[in-house]
Amino acid sequence: MAIVAIVGRPNVGKSSIFNRIIGKRSAIVDDQPGVTRDRLYGEAEWGGKSFYIVDTGGIMPSEAHPFMDLIAQQVDLAIDESVVIIFVVDGRDGITPMDKQIALKLRKSGKPVILAMNKLDNQKQEEDMLYEAYELGFDTVIATSAEHNKGFDEIQDVLVTLLPEEAEIEESSDEIRVTLVGRPNVGKSSLFNAIAGEKRSMVSDIAGTTRDVVDTLVEVDGTKFRFLDTAGLRRKSKVKSDIEYYSNVRTYQAIDRCQVALVLLDAQEPVTDQDKRLIGQVLERGKGLILVMNKWDLAPKESKIGDKMRDLLIDELPFAKYAPQIFISAISGRSLHKLPEMILSVENNRKRRISTSELNRLVREVLIFERMPGDGKGRSLKIYYCTQADGAPPAFIFFVNDITLSTRPFRRHLENIIRKMGDFSGVPIKIFMRNRE
Template identity: 60%
Template sequence: MSIIALVGRPNVGKSSLFNRLIGKRLAIVDDIPGVTRDRLYGEAEWDGKRFYLVDTGGIEASSPHPFEKAIEHQVRIALEESDGVVFILDGKDGVTPGDEAIADRLRRAGKPVVVAMNKLDNDKRDENLAEAYALGFPCVLGMSVEHNRNMGDLLDEISALLPEAEPEERSPDEPVRVALVGRPNVGKSSLFNSLLGEERTLVSDIPGTTRDTVDSLLVWKGMNLRIMDTAGLRRKSRVDGALEYYSTVRTFQAVDRSDVTVVLLDAQELLAEQDKRLVGHVLDRGKGLVLGVNKWDLLPPTEDLGDRIRDRIREELPLVRHAPVVFLSAKTGRGVQRVLPYVKTVDENRRRHLKTSVLNKLVRETLEFERMPGDGKGHFLKILYLTQAETVPPTFLFFVNDRRLVERPFIRRLDRLLRELDDFSGTPLRIWFRDRENQETSRSGRG
């Protein structure tokens, strides 16, 4: 997905616009937890296109630079990291020298730009738009964040900047897309180089569809793989702390593009909050998951160390009990050879399809004897029929008498029973319920 940055002078309404779009839920599908308490990121969908919205106001406010340098700093980062820009002006102030300086940078960069003049509460104030048009950008509109004026028009213009979405699922002849992700300094680059250096039979570098990533094609035991390296993000974030915000979004983008994501953990620290958010994003996207515990060689060896770490992961991340865990040292190469076999298995499991006859045997022989959830008034859930509606990820549709009776513990029980039917390790299962009479469907479960 593309990144759209909100750019402008202080107090023109960048953060207000961001909060308006998120708060009003104009087809906004999710909030992404950021690396600070500030709400800097949002994920939006409009006109069938999804994109990340970034409020640069938080970056600007934390900058140590003086006022003029802070603006320059903000614009430079936005131009380097975003796919398009919404340039926000203050309709009460008109176009100021600061706006003109930002506009000059935007023009020279050739970045797609929507100019949005804020605080135009009525048609009379729209006369100030003439100054905005004079900046020379083809797309200019007036709006009022406070009064929710022309928000739909603005989103239409943003949508026009975006490319057509890359297909979420690959065609059969395309390589398996594998994202290597994790916190800074966890060893992504070392693992990337180790995989390419030790396992490859054919490798070529090709430009990624997002900036700052280089995808490498690899053939491993007859399987075509496209390894997406996000390690460069770590190096850039060292240079400029503000880029860490964009790095977070780039990591989410890599997950979105992947079929299987390898989340690399530090054996000495294991599960930080960032790791949990990242794993949650993988599950929400329905991607395959392999957990790699790196720097294994730095821990004092004990007989039950692996079991204890697996137990801790399952305790803190109960929704990923199904995910394979690889203990490795990217530095020494120990355990690295186990990563790609797990990737292959998980990718196959995401595409696994069970026959309806097998599923309904589960209904007859197992679920018929389960204690079903009820409403406390003598009405109990009854499963009438079960089928697999989709793959990637496997999605199961339960036809029931009343989906309102479904409870979360029962969904977890269904997840466990379905996993007993075949190998679904590393892939989330989607479980949907549909009433027999009104055909309405509810969707549950991300793990």
């Protein structure tokens, strides 16, 4: 998806615009200049188009605030990383010298810019300021007011006309796209380099040395794999620079682009909440999942340690218990030869289909002896028939008498039944309930 960046001085209302566009209060909104020190991003959709929206920290000269000494870097990054820029100025303050400096840099970039004149809460303010705003040299100027919920739909109407059409991924027909993701310094770049056979990513013991998504094409036994190496995903509270911030956005883009994700975990460390959230993102996006326990050469050499670690992973990650696991060393090359076959197997599982007749026969055979969920007043859920939807990951639609009688545990039970019908290891399964017309 395309990236849209919001830039401007501190306290001009960037976070308010960000929150209105993504539909929830994710950015911290405060009158203290510089309060949005970390960069926030979200996924938004308008007019049938999806995009990432980025809320950057306020831009200030270094002498005005100890945290704001990178005006050129911030604007340059917004220009480099985004396809459209929303430039926010404070309509109450008028156009300041700093606004003019930012505008000059944005005009030179040639990128589409929407100028949002914010905090214009009445008609007189709007009339007075819009003429002055056009002096900044941008064709699109929109008056906005968070207090009166004004101008935000108009911004998005214009925005989606400036977004490029989503390009078809050329390699999708005969390649399996694989993303390497994980926390910083778990060995993604070392694994990527071992797979690629050349030192494509910078490798060091300093977390976060891979900032961009790098990819390479590898062919194994006639199957082409495109491996994507990404920067380590950090918790938002640990994202301290513009470069790291945009790297996180690009990592999520790489997950969106892939078919199978290798989530690297460190054999020397316990599973963290960040690991769990990352795995959840992969599954939520419907991608194949393989858990890769790296640095296995450094693990204790006790008896049956592998079995113990597998049991521990299942305990820590019950929502991903169907994901295959592999224990490797990117440095020594241990077990790396097994990865291509595992990836191919998971991708085939993503495409696996069960015929409608077989699906209905097996489901009814199992459910006929079970008590169906109900409302406690004599009404119980009844399944008329089910079918598998087209596409990947596997999705199954159950047509029932009343979807309100369905429960989450029952849907999980249906998923478990389906998993026994075929090999769906490494693949999330979607269960949908529909009322029969």
